[in-house]
Amino acid sequence: MREILIIGRGGQGAQTAGNLLAQAYFAEGQFVQTFATYGGARRGTPVTSSIRVDDQPIRLRCDIERADAMLCFDDTLLDQGLLGRADDGTKIVVNSTRSSDAFSALGGYQIVAFDGMEIARRNEMGKVVNSALLGAFVAMLDDPGLETMCEVIEQTAPVKQQQNVAACRQAYQQLRNPA
């Protein structure tokens, strides 16, 4: 079983990203479980989406205490509290204009910084950054496949389907083949 956390601020689309990622795993025939904080979450407050993926039914109904991968929508949320749920084997993608090296002071973690906002803007998406970040994240995770991820985004995006898919693809390519 793999355990994944997506962390963002209310309104950024982190919970939606968690649901979309789960749908992509589900479409590839995996067993998934995803749940998100709710109720107390308001625009701007930290929110978390938790995802478990396995090739057999998932029975655990508790929090993820140590994640195999993390996607962080906001680099101000990437602190020691959050890293308490990571170790040196955790793959972390953080949405940031800074370089990956800028995060080395946090300790020996596998942190890849990625400017999702730049790709969102390039695709006329304004601040809607989740499709780009999902592209970068699946590039780092190796699965679900990019095509599956794009299909889910195309089917579920309420508007700008093609721009969302383009942002996902560009982010995937950029993380795989950095300039």
Added chain:
Amino acid sequence: MEAKNYPSNRLLLSGNHAVAWGVKLVCPDVAPVYPITPQTPILEKITEFQSQGELDMELLTPESEHSAMAACISASATGARVFTATSSQGLLLMHELLHYACGARAPIVMFNVNRTPASPWGFWPDQLDSLAQRDTGWIQLYSETPQESLDTVIQAYRIAEAVGLPTMISHDAFYVSHSMEPVEVPSQDLVREFLPRFEPRYRLDTELGQSFGAPIDQATWNRSRRDIAAAMALVADAVTAAGEAWGELTSRAYGPLEQYRMEEAEVVIVTMGSMSGTAREAVDAMRERGEAVGLLKVRLFRPLPAEALRQALAGVSCALVLDRNYSPGMGGILHQEIKSALFAMSGAPRLHGLLAGIGGVNVSAEKIQQLVDDCREVEPSVEAQWVE
């Protein structure tokens, strides 16, 4: 018996949307519902089904949960099949009418999402809201997974209508209500076979000239309670029958209790709802190490299947009751109930009451293993212990 060959459809659903799919398949006549976090996705989804013409049901949205339950009782009295859903404060506001629904012998099915009652304000999984209704005369079932929630909504109508008592199903906020996972959605034909039209023995009808709920003398009130007791005595068998019939159609059978890896178990974890899933992982890990640990999941809480609990725990040396609820001044409610069920039983297990996960704090599989290790050689105290 081999499952009949009905096609099912595997969808990625949250626990609450799985409940809504169960309601869609049952197609009750009337559903009075008031929204409340974290129940609201149930109401939203049945509203969506209804507005798209996929659910031919009268949906009422009164001004409060109290009024919603009043509408449920009235609709049920006319012989209609009735559904409602609520959570926490909403269920507590219904309290007065929960007693009424039982006395009126209204086979309403209600889904409750277990959430912490205020104050302080919270949205977290905790079973105090429904456990505090244990004396209202409602059948109470607890669900572990979105799949079980869907399956149980459908079975609940068979159970409620067989015995003439209202039935409440609860699943935990967050870990079940908002957990999205693959759910097998059975076909409409299967549900039609399982749940034929309801033909009540009595109903309000202007053509019939009967009335319900008139003031009565002491002896008649007394008899009404004895009638309820007689109906309660039928519930465990009705739950078993409905669960087995469902199993024949879907290969997913259910009963009042579930025994998981209980063979030769020395230590047994007893719990309800979502924590059962995490406990399964703990049991597997400990069995892997050669430790004789099992899980007893309580699915039917009211009426408490006391005789079945005694049989399940016979020969077990140590049992841990994990309560995700706290009754101030008393402890964990399931712990109290199990204690009373085992009263005067010779060779009863040493019973540890553990207040685990109150207010939705995390209880991991590792934590449960540690609790088993901490308890197995220790004499239990009468009072429940808080888990750190």
